[in-house]
Structures are given as structure tokens and as C-alpha cells.
Amino acid sequence: MKRIGRLKVKKIRQNVYHYVLLIFFFLIFISPIVLMILSSFKEDEIQIIKDMSSIQAFLPNGPMGFENYVNVFQRMNFFKFFTNSVIITVSTIVVGICFNSMFAYALAKLEFKAKHILLPAMIALIIVPGETLSIPLLLLVNKMGLIDTYAVQIIPFVAEPFFIFLFYQFFKELPKEIMEAAIIDGSSYFGIYRRIILPLSKPVFASVIIFNALGRWGDIMWPVLVTRGEDVRPLPLAMQALFTINRNNWGDIFAFATMATLPILLLFLLFQKQFIRSIASTGVKG
Amino acid sequence: MRTKTNKYLRQEMTAWFMSAPALIILLLFMIVPLLMSVYFSFTNRMLIMPPHLSTKFLGLENYRRILEQNDFFIALMNTLKFALVVVPVQTTLALLLALLINSKLRFIYFFRTVFFSPVVITMVVVSIIWSLLLAPGPEGFINSFLSHITFGAFEPKAWLFDKHSSLYAIMMFSIWQGVGFQMIIFLAGLQYISKDLYEASGLDGASKIQQFFYVTLPQLRNTSVFIMITTTIFAFKLFTQVLVLTNGGPQDSTLTLVYLLYSEGFTKMKIGYSSAIGVLFFLIVLLISIVQMKLTKVNREG
Incomplete structure (x- = not known):
């Protein structure tokens, strides 16, 4: 009984380490995408630059709205x-x-x-x-x-x-x-x-x-x-x-980038099972 | 007998009819340019010939100039440096990620999806996002982050604007974008390994780490070879990141073979010279493919 309990504790500890690593990589892979999408809604261009020196880069901050998107379509x-x-x-x-x-x-x-x-x-x-x-x-x-x-x-x-x-x-x-x-x-x-x-x-x-x-x-x-x-x-x-x-017009640039990326990203999310399975199948052979 | 000949003839006709579209395209848009490229590499051909000049045969002049001028050597070195760092780092990281997501933990599909998602983001977009993250000075996120976790010991770098760090900065986000792809191929390889092997070695008292080195790695040999070859060839084609962010600079520190070929052929319109670079580039890729295939053959026999 005691032995099983110890094994269980060991298992849980392993799982915690596993999740810590997973979350670490999760942050690395998701942050730049979050940065792109969130910044595209930040209406103040200077805000985007200012936010870059802190965690604010990945959080909603300042006035948020669709102005950049309107700009992209107008310009x-x-x-x-x-x-x-x-x-x-x-x-x-x-x-x-x-x-x-x-x-x-x-x-x-x-x-x-x-x-x-x-x-x-x-x-x-x-x-x-x-x-x-x-x-x-x-x-x-x-x-x-x-x-x-x-x-x-x-x-x-x-x-x-x-x-x-x-x-x-x-x-x-x-x-x-x-x-x-x-x-x-x-x-x-x-x-x-x-x-x-x-x-x-x-x-x-x-x-x-x-x-x-x-x-x-x-x-x-x-x-x-x-x-x-x-x-x-x-x-x-x-x-x-x-x-x-427009090198410094980050709001517009990110609005454009988000619109160019989201359709493909959504397609991938919808078909990800097939997507991943077929990519996997090309490598195993040989 | 007659029906048999007929059947064969019908098959032959169908085969040609079905091959023709692809064959014509390959002939026109691959074979012909390939031959042109070899031919032009011996001439002074320009994209738009000035009226007083005609295409002249120069022999090996273009190749001699390539060897004399520094550009090609610098581009070759940068490309090699890029491949030599990216291929091992990306392959190792991909294997690590594959091991992490090859489990039955809760939410594992969610993590798998997120790790893979940069692969579907266009390289132009990836380059632009990272150019902001890598912004110079203490305001740049990467600089500020590194300075925070080292309690201020880290000196802000100019990353893409510094000839010592520019190529490494490009390596960093290129790996970020591409590693999910190799991860999936490794994952497939891992799931292909028979569970019996782990059970048997477990009964023999092998630890997890021993199992990794004596079961997992040898079983993944073919997958690893496939990944190394494809990653190497991809690494050799480094271009988009350079075009969008650095144009080969600062001070040629991100000049790559494909970028050189592009700038000589398109910007400077020197088709002859650029074709010679193309021919050399092709020979280098061919050499690498042959060496890698030879190495894997030897390994398989052994």
C-alpha cells in the first residue's frame, strides 16, 4: 500500500515537471503570435513601442480597437x-x-x-x-x-x-x-x-x-x-x-500581418488532425 | 496475341497522354532554365542587353571572378555557418519537443497544436514580428527580458543591426518557425517504435535514460536522417529573412548564397555572373546530398 502511494507521488512529481516544460515552450511559441494579434488592436503606435520593454507587449494596454484595420483597408x-x-x-x-x-x-x-x-x-x-x-x-x-x-x-x-x-x-x-x-x-x-x-x-x-x-x-x-x-x-x-x-507604423503592419496569417492559421486549426497526420506520414518511410 | 499487343499499345498511349502535361512543364520550366543557367554562366549575358553589346562567350571568366572576389566566399561561409548551427540545434530541439508531446497527459493535443502553429505562419510575417522583438536598445523586448533575468548583467544588443549578432538573430527565429515541422515527423517516428522494445528493455532493468539511448535513438535513425537532409537543404536556401530584414548587411554579415545570386542577377542584372553562382550553388547542394546519402548507407550497413 505504502509502495503504491510512493509510486503515485513520484508519478505526480514527474507530471508536474512535464507540465512546467510544456508551459515553458508554450510561452515561447505563443508569445510572438499573441504580440502580433494584440498589437494589431492597439490604436496608439507609440504605445506598441513603449510596451515592448515589458510584459505589456503581450497584454491589452491603452486604447484598443479596429483603427489599424480600417487604416489598412483605406490606405x-x-x-x-x-x-x-x-x-x-x-x-x-x-x-x-x-x-x-x-x-x-x-x-x-x-x-x-x-x-x-x-x-x-x-x-x-x-x-x-x-x-x-x-x-x-x-x-x-x-x-x-x-x-x-x-x-x-x-x-x-x-x-x-x-x-x-x-x-x-x-x-x-x-x-x-x-x-x-x-x-x-x-x-x-x-x-x-x-x-x-x-x-x-x-x-x-x-x-x-x-x-x-x-x-x-x-x-x-x-x-x-x-x-x-x-x-x-x-x-x-x-x-x-x-x-x-512604413517601418514604424507597427499597428498597421500587425493588422496586415494578422489578416494574412489568420486564414491559414484557422484552416490549420480546423484540419489539424489531417494536417499533422499527413506531414507525419511523409517522414516515417525509408 | 493481337489483344495483348493492343493492350500494351493502349497502355503506352495512356502513359504518354497522362505524363505529357507534367513533362512539358518540367521541360520548359526546369530543364530549359537549367541548361540556360549552365550556358549563361560562360557568357556576359545581362538581363537587358545594352544596345551596343551582344552576348559574348567568356569561357571560365565568371567563375574566375567569383573566386577572386570576396562576395561568394563570404556568402558561402555565412550559409555554412547558418546550416551548421541551425541543423543540429533545430533537430535536437525537435526531438526534445517530440518526446515532450509523446505522452498521454491532459491537454497534450493543445500543446502540440501551439508548438506546430509557427510553421503555418509565412516567413515574411515571422521576420517582421521578430524584428520588433529583437529591437535594439533597452526598449527591445528580448534585450529587456535578458537584462531582467540576469539582474542587469546583460548589455542590450543591436541584434539585427550588429554584424556580430545579425546572423544568429536570424537563426533564432528561423528555428522558432521551423522546429514544429520536424517535431511532428519525430513524433511519428516515436509512435512507430514498437512498445515491446520498451517492455523488454524495462524487464532487463534498463532505466529511462538507457532506454532513450539504446532503444529510442537507434530506432529513430531513418527519421533523423530524413530530418537532417531536409533541414540542411532548407538552411542552404536562406533568403526571405535576409530580404525582408537585412538585405545581406550589416557589412555582409547576413549575405547568403541565394541572396547573392538574387542581387547579382536581378538587382545588378548580371545574368551570366549570377548563373555561375547558381551552378556552383547547385553543385554544393548536390555534393551535400550525396555525402549525406553515402553516410547513411554506411550507417545502415553497419
Whole structure:
């Protein structure tokens, strides 16, 4: 009896240490986010700077309200930048998952002669960093007259060796028998992809969509190179422009940042189970 | 016999039809620029050629200039420094966090969600938030905090504006943003380890710490390798933080390879020179990938 009691005390003490560590890291990860959101409601710009020397930075202090948000909407076309980012990200993902998964299906499940060259070539391309290609690519799209368009921010990204590889790995594992049965039933090879492979492959689609969305939504290098005016400018670039021009207008900057961040953060919170599961699944293999 | 040939032909046709869209895009937007990059690296090509000049073949001139000028060496050193600090620190921290959240304690999902959330925040936003936290002088939060917990012993730093600390400041918040991602992959790895191994070693009298070193770590080898490779490649692409906050300064202390490639190619419009940097950058990344793969192969056999 006494022994069990001692074990219990030990267990409780361990749990307390565990929670202390968890809370320590919790504060580190949450504070900057709290700072961004709270500061966006602080109407006095000087207040924000003054609060930075103390814990007040992470607490409501001084006049709070929506003035910064009103400013952002009045002084610049936030909605335009937001729509641009949505258009670019969604189009890239939608077209991208079709192109990448179809190619991966051909490589993983169909017999054709060129496969033995295409597969290793595609895997080799995974290593090529997009950054190496960006300057010659700029020259190329410039020649094509694509500068300052949505297309130039979408088309080059709808085929991505890494995503093709993720699809390929997943499709490869699906049993061959389901295909043979479908062929006997008179299904076409494309029909098998659409009606059998796709419904079975939701996890890998989720992974690719998430990776692609994070990458596209946050990219700044390519938009810097290929956009000139504000018409097709995406959020990160608009954000950087605001930050460079109004360096001390922290209220507005944080209102902008909060609006750029919250949609993605909310999407993540809604789908976090699937989100985390699919990210986890890419790492375990191998 | 005829139906068999037919079936094969049909398969071949479908394969080409389904590969074509991705193949065309890869060819046009990866292979062609890759070849252009190699070709331009031997020329004096500019983004906009002045009317009296034409593209000339220079041989290895660009490469010779890269080796002669300091910029490339400085950028390479900064990039290496960034990777050499970020990769081990971020990997270790990610493992620690994964161990912390791999439990059945109450609210553990809540903590997991919060630890991961910086990953979904765009790097531009992250850089901007941290530039305020890292503000110079005693008013900056980080300075004020460090000075409080050391009872005033800490001298306020200029962080991003000081050539000795700027790169480290960027490392700090880059890790803050990225570590949740690796944490999740480690967590998956941890949950993949069979419970039997812990039970068996527990019966043999192994302590928690022994179990960590003799069961957990060896079982996580593949996961760790995956994480190290991806983090290294990410670290080598350091760019956004530099573009938003420091533009390579102060005094080139945050000049990275990708930033150099960007500023030479885009700001100064020297496509030839920038392409040569790109080719070298590619070769470095390739070398690292090969070395890492070789090392892991040796480990696996051993």
C-alpha cells in the first residue's frame, strides 16, 4: 500500500515537471503570435513601442480597437493582395495535383518504354534547387511576355518533382490486383486512375496540398522577380512593401500581418488532425 | 496475341497522354532554365542587353571572378555557418519537443497544436514580428527580458543591426518557425517504435535514460536522417529573412548564397555572373546530398 502511494507521488512529481516544460515552450511559441494579434488592436503606435520593454507587449494596454484595420483597408488594397494570393495558391494546387499525380500514376502503374529514363531523371530533378533556376527562368518568362501576370506565378509550379515522387511512392504501394480486376471489367487505364487510384489516395493528396499551399502562400523570391505593379502582387510581397515603407507604423503592419496569417492559421486549426497526420506520414518511410 | 499487343499499345498511349502535361512543364520550366543557367554562366549575358553589346562567350571568366572576389566566399561561409548551427540545434530541439508531446497527459493535443502553429505562419510575417522583438536598445523586448533575468548583467544588443549578432538573430527565429515541422515527423517516428522494445528493455532493468539511448535513438535513425537532409537543404536556401530584414548587411554579415545570386542577377542584372553562382550553388547542394546519402548507407550497413 505504502509502495503504491510512493509510486503515485513520484508519478505526480514527474507530471508536474512535464507540465512546467510544456508551459515553458508554450510561452515561447505563443508569445510572438499573441504580440502580433494584440498589437494589431492597439490604436496608439507609440504605445506598441513603449510596451515592448515589458510584459505589456503581450497584454491589452491603452486604447484598443479596429483603427489599424480600417487604416489598412483605406490606405492599400488589402483585399486585392489577398485575392491574388488565393488565386495563385489555389490554381497552382488544383492544376498541380492533377499533373503531378497523373505523371506519377504513369510512372508507378503503367508499362511504357520511356519509364526507365523518365523515372531516374525525375528523381534527379528533386535535388535541383528552384533558386538556381530563377534568374534564367526570369529571362525566359520575360521573353514569353509573361511578366506581371497570374500565369507566371502559377504555370512554372504546376509540375514539381518532389510531389511527383510523393505520389509515385504512394501509388507504387497500392496492390496490382485491383488494377487487373478493373482491366478484366473493361475499365480503361485512365478510368482506373480516376475511379480506383484517386479515392484510395486521399492521404498523399492531403500531404501534397499542404506542402504546396505553405510553399506557395509564403513564397516571396519569385514574386519579387516577376511582378512590377500591384495588380498581381501576392500578400508576402505587399507585406514586405508595407514594412519597408512604413517601418514604424507597427499597428498597421500587425493588422496586415494578422489578416494574412489568420486564414491559414484557422484552416490549420480546423484540419489539424489531417494536417499533422499527413506531414507525419511523409517522414516515417525509408 | 493481337489483344495483348493492343493492350500494351493502349497502355503506352495512356502513359504518354497522362505524363505529357507534367513533362512539358518540367521541360520548359526546369530543364530549359537549367541548361540556360549552365550556358549563361560562360557568357556576359545581362538581363537587358545594352544596345551596343551582344552576348559574348567568356569561357571560365565568371567563375574566375567569383573566386577572386570576396562576395561568394563570404556568402558561402555565412550559409555554412547558418546550416551548421541551425541543423543540429533545430533537430535536437525537435526531438526534445517530440518526446515532450509523446505522452498521454491532459491537454497534450493543445500543446502540440501551439508548438506546430509557427510553421503555418509565412516567413515574411515571422521576420517582421521578430524584428520588433529583437529591437535594439533597452526598449527591445528580448534585450529587456535578458537584462531582467540576469539582474542587469546583460548589455542590450543591436541584434539585427550588429554584424556580430545579425546572423544568429536570424537563426533564432528561423528555428522558432521551423522546429514544429520536424517535431511532428519525430513524433511519428516515436509512435512507430514498437512498445515491446520498451517492455523488454524495462524487464532487463534498463532505466529511462538507457532506454532513450539504446532503444529510442537507434530506432529513430531513418527519421533523423530524413530530418537532417531536409533541414540542411532548407538552411542552404536562406533568403526571405535576409530580404525582408537585412538585405545581406550589416557589412555582409547576413549575405547568403541565394541572396547573392538574387542581387547579382536581378538587382545588378548580371545574368551570366549570377548563373555561375547558381551552378556552383547547385553543385554544393548536390555534393551535400550525396555525402549525406553515402553516410547513411554506411550507417545502415553497419
